[in-house]
Amino acid sequence: MMDTLMFIVLGTLGATTPLLFAALGELVAERSGVLNLSIEGMMATGAAVGFAVTTLTHSYGLGFLAGALAAGALSLAFGVLVLVCLANQVAAGLAIGLLGLGVSALVGKPFEGNTVPPLPKLNVLGLTDVPIIGPILFGQDILVYAGVALLAILAWIFKRTRLGLIIRAVGEAPTVARDVGYPVIGIRFGCVAFGGLLAGIGGTYLSTAYTALWTEGLVAGRGWIAVALVVFGSWIPLRIAIGAYVFGALSLLELSIQALGLDVPSQFLSALPYVTTIVVLAVISRDATYLRLNRPVALGKVFRSDG
Amino acid sequence: MREGLLNLPRLKLELRTDRSRFAVVGVSLMAVIASFAVGMILLAILGRSPMRVANAFFIQPFTSLYGIGEILLKTGPLLLVAQGLAVGYRANVWNIGAEGQLIVGAIAAGVLALYFDSSNSIFLLPAMIIVGALAGAAWAAIAAFLRVRWNANEILTTFMLSSVALQLLYYLVTGPLRDPHGQNFPQSALFSDAALFGTLIPGARANTSLLLGLAATLICYVFMQHSIHGFRLIVSGLAPRAARYAGFGEARAVWIGLIAGGVCAGIAGVGEVAGPIGMLQRVLSPGYGFAAIIVAFLGGLHPIGIVFAAVLMALLYVGGDFALVSASVPNAFATIFQSQLLVFYLAGALLAVYRVRLIWRSGQVPT
């Protein structure tokens, strides 16, 4: 029983990390006013490219870099569509997302059936031997710690730095920001690209650490959950991270229940993350005023640079 | 205003005064040509003969009765679902969950068919269609309710409901609805003949889904272009506050927009299980619910445009199969092609509405 619990907790951080990266990336994009629905496709592209490069170069670093850049390139295409061509953000997101899925399938094809040794777990400060909390806190792979660091950095940026203020201004009142002299389009591009890079890292983590292989359908809806997490977390980094953790745990729930021998149909457990998303979304959005206070005002709206 | 470091020219958009339907069609054509060109380049990079693949994709499907039948078979559900979705999209109601609504419609019809498996009644099929439509509508209504009452973003709720519907299907075909004589494989028993659509053309597999899709086109055309209700929906989409001021409720738009999509998707689901599939199994739709979204946009959200877009998308599906089998082109390529179409369309749609001008720093406007 204890073993099962341990195994769940240990596994959760691995399941959380890709969600965390993708959701935080989307947070930055949304804070600047752009709704990017193509995360699923970007994560898939990152996963395929990252896996391919890691397999070929035997270097995780290069793999993650390649995956991030590939997803970043896709996000730039998205940026052009919505910021220059002023396309509808929902349609553009779906189109680029689908494109990302197709590209990932094409890129990953020659590598299907391969495996790579998963990202090695660290032994921070040599403390993994401490019972129970040792492996959990000190024995994770490097990206788990990077995710925590990212969370802290982003929270600090948005709360306390000028950069964060500028991004938020661009997302709340873009016309005012433009009149004050900030390049709204440029900043949005930067935020969207940053979101793309993070989504790519999240995807590469899936294919080189969590599942350690590539297959179509690897991302399995996580990109969409990441978008939902941003809403759940009311656009606040720490809350988003908590949401990501809860989801990571939920996705492991399925096999823990099997392991405990309870007779719940597995499909019910597979549906649980989605049902929970809907319920939490409804509850959070109930208070329209709260939603309006936290949501970037210009989110999803087309911005014309000549007003 | 602060001077930028780089003296780049700025783009200025001017509303076209000479906007014509031709411009919109022109954008669609441009999108097709551009995707085609990029596709050929991609194929050349991949080391495949572009001409052979293009032949497989675009010519071969038309050279046999089989191919034409397949195109018609695919057009049916795409057209049907896209019409329903477009009603909502014009009102800014974003239904992304058509796939799930399709599945739920199929399940409902399937349950009816399995329950009455020894019946020969001619009312079985119509009953299945009605039940499927209601089920699809109900599934969409969940998202509508959540949006109207609790402001939950319908993009996320409809998508999540889609995934839930899939799990529901898996559960039913693995357990309660599983064929007891099927060797434990997760699928239901085959439907009896009374519960199956016949084919329209002997030798081809096109069936009643196509007729239903055309009917939906007609209904939507009349609704959107010529009725006051359609007008209200469009206005709600373009200017929600003005619409509210004029008494066109946003809530109403959400309900109609989502349910229209749900009904159409549900009926499309019935068309699949009572048509080519003939039973309930784990995979019911090759992504029609999502492809229909592309069809709706590609057709400019206009009922007639959607007809052409649906045929084009159907051609891509069928052409993709031809290419897979006779030119070894992976299925992913068809996906890329489909998404490229939408990307180029969206990129070009701007040009149909605005004229783009370059403005140089010195303030001169080149004519």
Added chain:
Amino acid sequence: MTITQRFLAIAFALAIAMLGAGSASAQKAKIGVIYPSPIGELGWAHELDVGRQAIADKLGDKVEFLKAENIPEGPDAQRIMNQMASENPKLIILGSFGYMNDGLRLAATRPEIDFIHASGYKTTQNFGWFLARNYESAYVAGLAAGYVTKSKILGVVAAYPIPEVLAMINGLTLGAQKVNPDVTVKVVWLNSWFDPNKSQEAARSLVAQKADVLYSLYQDTPEVVSLAEQLGVYVISTSSDMSKHAPKWYLAGPHVNWSKFFVASAEAAIAGTFKGEGYWGGMKDGCVSVVAISHDLKPDQRKVVDDAIAAITAGKFHPMTGPITSQDGELKLKAGEVMADPPLLGINWLVKGVETRIPK
């Protein structure tokens, strides 16, 4: 010329070019193969392709192939099947159980095309099935598993609860129990032939329940095998030798080879002598074998395994020989009684010692 005219002229020229470019070559017999998962370097689909290659090697220029891989069961398979049929092949090889209903429907409308269907059980005049006696290799692997397990719990990550799979689980269990009577077996049903995410989660949950030998039953890709290597538990795969993904912990590799059967079917289809019947190949006909047996087995243990292989290959031993009791406690086979083929083909029960039940 106006721009429009020029454009139309170019388009017309392109169309003519494309019309010519894709014309098919005549006279070669076509053979279609549909794979449920990517062919890759190993796994079920790969072994199907090895069989296809054998046809190519034997018949060379006389045949050309229509291949479609990674086709899930359902509407996609239906389309592809119909697609292939429109090219008038002589033979279509349906590589997965789930293609059955669509295949039968197609076969009924196209009597001039012959079909062979994997893991099926229905035959018509132009529709046959083929199956491997994987329970034989499962039994042999089970012997090895019984020797190496310390926890006496074996974990099976199984695709679908179809009779073929049930027979394999039974084979594994009986083999393990022969050398280690207290062994129990737990199963997780994936309900998919190809779902690397889920199969890994299933494997992890089995290990969490103390299984120290995993049987990756019909996962086409080696994710369970490589996970086992990571987790430090023994692993058995299906269809192919996957030892390179678990150099230390690979226990045994049941292997399947369709070459002889595929070549025979192709020749019969081309010659017009094809009959729709069932083929159930085992170790005796070279269809089934066990490779890459772990060196962790002690010499006397290895001898038992090799003897079993020899006995089964010679037809002297059948793994489903009584006394065998089912999970429910019912005595299914009396002492010395060998299970006949027909009931074995449709087997719907698991032997005692398997703790997981078949889903209702």
